[in-house]
Amino acid sequence: MTSPTPFPTGTILGYPRIGPRRQLKKAVESFWAGTTTAAELEDTAVALRQATRERLVELGLHAGDSSIPGSFSFYDQVLDALCTVGAVPTRYASLVDSEGSIDLAGYFTLARGEGDNLPLEMTKWFDSNYHYLVPEIGPETVFSLSSDRIVREFAEAKAAGYITRPVIVGPVTFLLLSKASDEAPTGFSPLERLDDLLPVYAALLGRLADAGAEWVQLDEPALVSESLDAPREDALAALERAYASLGALDTRPAIFVAAPYGSLDDALPVLALTRVDAIGLDLVRGDVPHATPGLAAKTLVAGVIDGHNIWRGDLAGAFDVAQRLSGLAGRVTVSTSTSLLHVPHNVDDETRLDEHLAGWLAFADQKVGQVATLARGLTEGRAAIAAELAAAADARDARRAAPGVRDGSVRARAATLTEADYSRGDYQARLHAQACALDLPLLPTTTIGSFPQTGDIRRARARHLTGALTDEDYRRLMEAEIARVVALQEEIGLDVLVHGEPERNDMVQYFAEQLDGFAVTENGWVQSYGSRCTRPSILWGDVSRPRPITVAWSTYTQGLTRKPVKGMLTGPVTILAWSFVRDDQPLADTATQVALALRDEITDLEAAGIRIVQVDEPALRELLPLKTKDHADYLDWSVGSFRLATAGANDATQIHTHLCYSEFGVVIDAIRNLDADVTSIEAVRSRMEVVADIEAGGFDHGIGPGVYDIHSPRVPSIGEITDLLDRALESIPERQVWVNPDCGLKTRGYTETVESLHNMVAATSAVRERIGAVVPA
Template identity: 40%
Template sequence: MSKNYVIGFPRIGEKRELKKVLEKYWAKQTDFNEVKYVAEQLKKRHWNYQKEAKIEFISSNDFSYYDNMLDTSILLGAIPKRFENLKDEELYFAMARGNETCVAMEMTKWFNTNYHYIVPEISKETSFKLNSKKVIEEYKEARELGIKTKINLIGAITYLGLSKSVDNSDIFLHINNIVEVYKNLLLEISELDDEVIVQFDEPLFVKDLDTKVLSLIKPVYDALTKVASNIKIAVTTYFEHSNEATRVLVNTPIWALGLDFIHGNKNLESLELIKNSNKVLIAGVIDGRNIWKSNFQDKVELLNKISKIINKENIIVATSCSLLHVPFTLKYEDNLDKEIKSWLSFANEKLQELSLVSKQFFDFKLNLDEIAVIRKNVEENNQRKISSKIHNIKIQDEIKNLKTFERADKFKDRIKVQREFFNYDFLTTTTIGSFPQTPEIRENRKNYKANLISKEVYEQEIKKYIDDCVAFQDEIGLDVLVHGEPERNDMVEYFGEMLDGFAFTQNAWVQSYGSRCVKPPVIYGDVNRENPMTVEWIKYAQSKTKKVMKGMLTGPVTILNWSFVRDDIPRSEVTRQIAFAICKEVNDLQNAGIKMIQVDEAAFKEGYPLRIENMKSYAQWAVDNFKLSVSSALIDTQIHTHMCYSEFNDIIKTIEAMDADVISIETARSGNRLLRIFKDVAYKQEIGPGIYDIHSPRVPSVEEMVLQIKSLLEVLPKEQLWINPDCGLKTRKWPEVKESLINMVKAVNIIKNEEIK
């Protein structure tokens, strides 16, 4: 068997089996035994897929019911006090989703991916103890199938580095306590087999670490490697280079070091250090984050380049990161254009790529079928380069000839005109855009796409939903309304379906958080907009109310970051093409009388490079392209944007530079911590901090929302504040949405009455 290594594997299931059973369980339609049964079947299937692909190093403990960071908090006994009376699955899912009495833990993006993790809460009083048998049980499950796995764990330094201190204490003061728990766990692991490999994931090491954090690496891994002689420790990093940490790790007794050579090309600079230490190099050369078919020749050339420094015997060929970030399999993509499909590779297909690349690199004998696959790989990669599907000369020329790249008027002038035009005062209420996607709406859309119903029947159902949605908002007294987006399957896919250069899959789902899955479009060629995408539906909704109807668009940077993007031109160029398309849509909306337009940039932050040296360039082209997308807006057209869970401290100047008139942000799980930075920099534009968490089914009371609004008023003046939920409502159920929004409007009215008095 050739030496190859999968960092981690998707867990949601090839047909989203885990998602479906979890949501059935949360809806009280089954008990947890069924969830456990489905999980067991998925793990067996996933281990066997990797075994059949001749993968040597297969993971256990990469599976999770919700999130691996949450699992680690449970493992380490780091349970916030508000959950301490709960047990087992009730505790686990309350920490992730909240319940009637407990607010869920904060959730944020996993580095610069679209995966979200549950943020550990640490204080001076946090105590750590070994609190879970999951790690041991999963290893034994695989062993019963005849599969000897490596065990995946989140490294202690990454765990703490991604935690939040709830009392402003130094979270790294707990490092020794966590190491002690891990030492106890390693002792238990040492009894499982004659030799066990433990993979500690330390992606924090690819960031710009200060001296204090770097100084922790050696004592931590010196201590962990001494626990048991039959445990071999691999430290894996991914998403960027980790040269500073590598300099330290080569001086510890770890067995192997995993480096990403796809997104961390500078890792090549550390090869001499690794050679001199005689460590095993786990070389990440199969892309775990994008879906383009590997060029086998390029991969083998890269490995040969590495092997000029590192002895081949000390190299293991690997994925660049966990395959969690790509869809499961191409097997079900029957409707995808055959030529485009031939360019793609999902998680299961990447197993074959990994196996064949490692065989070629190590000069293993290939059978006839494998030789045929390798020849086909060369043909398909060459064909993609010359395909007529990729290039649109017309749109390339239009963008070259652009003369306007931003709005003509300054914010201070625009806001005066807009306030007079829209006639609003303070604490204006609205929502982020989407309303619940009911089973009926999904079925209607599905039937229309399958040609089972006529366009007239389809549109009748969409209009009925919009009628009800607008009427409800009017009835409860919201100030600025939305149409609810019943015609949209997804905030990116919907737009991509009406743009040239996008392809769509049937089943290429990727986990975003918990049971939430997304199906990113594939941007394979030049992007172009021929016709309006939203105008008719927004106009229809506006005809149903005298109040302001907000037009809803997805921004160019978010469309880019939530898609699988072509890799043959720079991402900045792809974004410019999308921005130009959105710019045309903004102009058509305002010409149709829609003068308040939200251009969502929910994923703006997650596209940021992880290294400071690369951030300025990204921020510049991302801001420039957002400004291009709204450059057609007139002075009395108010541009809103929305950003999801993000730490804004480091990008607040970039947000200012975007120059949107109103920004709404997710702050419900983080209190005012994220909001204060806007005050600190004297942010001038208007802000809608989310006052309740839509990722939880919990309905906040009027009193709770009143307190939340008052806390906002302690930070920013009432004239600058809008009031809204912290994200779109499509994933929620109508009863909880209605009750929550009614409570929100009541809370605002209480505050307004107090202000008037």
């Protein structure tokens, strides 16, 4: 290839794709509901992409220099790569047309399932709260360039006057994030198929070059992680082979390899010696590199603006880091550390935030502006951006001195904690006390907590928020919904009931609204997976609980039934993981403060007669550092915060927790050390693979491997659930097993939920009968 056009001086690795008002979510769900056509959905996507390009130019990027990334996706970037290279599982072969392509309806079917065919497994994207779909690769997988969507989207932008930078998951990360297909032999690694996959990437690069693309971004975040299944030496060998091959192509755009979420470490020297043209480093989570052979011929893209969090940050410090790199590479430019899909669109959309707090923040649009500022400084010199650097420093100083950032009483309480505050006592004694108090059958059935949130519930909450519904009227409406959900659970035949959480907008935001030290947003939506969006709360100060939060709702619910009702809390690690957390103190300190607030809540629930309390920690695995050397410290404080929250409970109080979308084998010891009496976990999409980890780990507490995948609209049959239960009971003693869905039911409809839960109870009854279990009268 000829010498590449210079890489843009300032860029971002990706931009939120859902739209400022979740336009994509609404359009996709309308397509799923059959109320709009695929063509109408495509039209919405075209408009969103054009609006994004226009906005990014307005914020300081440039239309013609490849600084605007083509990072749009209808659902998930890994699913996009899968469809591009034709890696459709054999069970979905009927979705593929004669040319090897898959249409939009088929694309969504892979994500959501159809009939008896389960969807692709879903898991966390590195240490973020984004979820990706896991490709299934085996010797039988036939790779081919099966979708030219990425080329068409580039051509669309070019026709509108923009030279964008197409973005796709790189070949090494694609395979490292894949799992072996059902047809693969034991011991097979998807990485073995690299040589078969590379020609497809080569063909794609050729098509992009022919279309006029000057740069292409290949995302290789797997290179920063030490927590993947493949041996590190195999990953590095694959990296060298992949980019030696792609770099040698005669017809290709210039290649920019982006490696967000941490340091490349020993992968950087390997990548630097290949023929890629630019390398992107995460210098927020990662380290500033040393002199490395090969970098002098590369553009080094310094990820100095935090794409993972929403603080305005130290802009002068970011500029200094970029300048320090000038001697390491042929050229240095600036970018965000990660894609901005992890942050909301625009602080200016928030009309209810305290004005001082708003001044400390930078959402996606503000971060694009910061990148543009730093790029101007690199071009024109520090003096040209002195005013912007000073304004950012003033905001940081104001934040440090603001009331509530430090609370002396909160800090004094944390300082007096002893080892005894983190321990409940003997598990066997608790087991006996709980058996006497609860009198539950073998294989107890329950749900994870939430029930479907209907339009009526959401409208009532919105009216209450605006004052159109009084507190008393709102309470009565919610109590009526709770009574309906309790009656439904009684009719279905569940053993341990929940109140359904109709009063909760979100499992973290609900608590954030009632804890000191938090703020919530109006329009701060970020994508969690597919069309699922959340509004992470902003944890800006020291945390305390001014009053009980859940006690009244739980007490009301328990008064409706003789069966035990679970009190429902969100755990400290998950509250941190699913919020934008303060960056001015260690996470461990913040977790301790949240744990103490939850400990007080559990004490009050016990006093009100609640005998089971569930403290959800679905994010425990999510925050596990990508570097092995950091695991021990993280697991120490994360497990410790859960134990601090729950250790004050009486022996007869059964403590539950819930975890989802995790590689549990990695953290099985940590799960055991939580010392929860019962742990429920995701298990359906992995087809109960997790039970092998449970058996191998010698886990002896109660365990509820999920038997109903709530992230798909399909209803599991009695036979399917029975089969999953049988698989679980092959490895786990029956006395330990609970029966439950994978996760909460908030996002599901009532028709599918009721049918699925009936099937779950029927399957449980059949298994109980077969093993001779006695159900208490």
